[in-house]
Structures are given as C-alpha cells and as structure tokens.
Amino acid sequence: MIRSKITVTMQNGQTYVAEKIGAGDLVQFERKFSVPASVFADGAETRFEWLCFLVWNRTKKTHGLAFDEFVDTLEDLEMEEQEERTLDPTGTAPISG
Secondary structure, three states, X not given: OEXXXXXXXXXXXXXXXXXXXXXXXXXXXXXXXXXOXXXXXXXXXXXXXXXXXXXXXXXXXXXXXOHHHHHHOEEEEEEEEOOOEEEOOOOOOXXXX
C-alpha cells in the first residue's frame, strides 16, 4: 500500500482525495503501464502520469470520468506523506513508527 494522501483539484474546483492506495489499485497500475508497483518505493523515479492514474483509479466511481478526460481537466495534484502508525506494546494507543 502507498502511504500517501493524494489530493487533486479539477478545473471546475471539485477535489478528489485518494488516501488509501491499495493492492487492487497497484495491480491496475501494473496492468496499464507494464511497470512494477515497486517504482513507488522510496528514492525511485515516479512519473506524474502514474500518480494521476492512481488517484483516478481510486476515485473513478465518484467522478465517472475516463482517464484522459480526468487528466485533461486536472488543475492541481498534491501528495502528502502519511505517517505510518503502529500500536504501542500494550496495544492501547497508536504511536508514531
């Protein structure tokens, strides 16, 4: 899973947020681009189109746009790293990890 929050803003002001890029999204990515999902590992070079695809794939049920139409009307894309959280040894409270 990709631990980033990707927010896109469309030309009409509508925003879409993809917070949980999961295994299904990554399989769709690999099928479309014939590139392993491991390209998203730290330090790897990432194409902007790939990020657009991930957020499009994750939110397509909401907006109903074809990928090219989504990209053509895209105004801005912001990617925010999300902190990985684990449980403390007692299992009662999340801690930074």
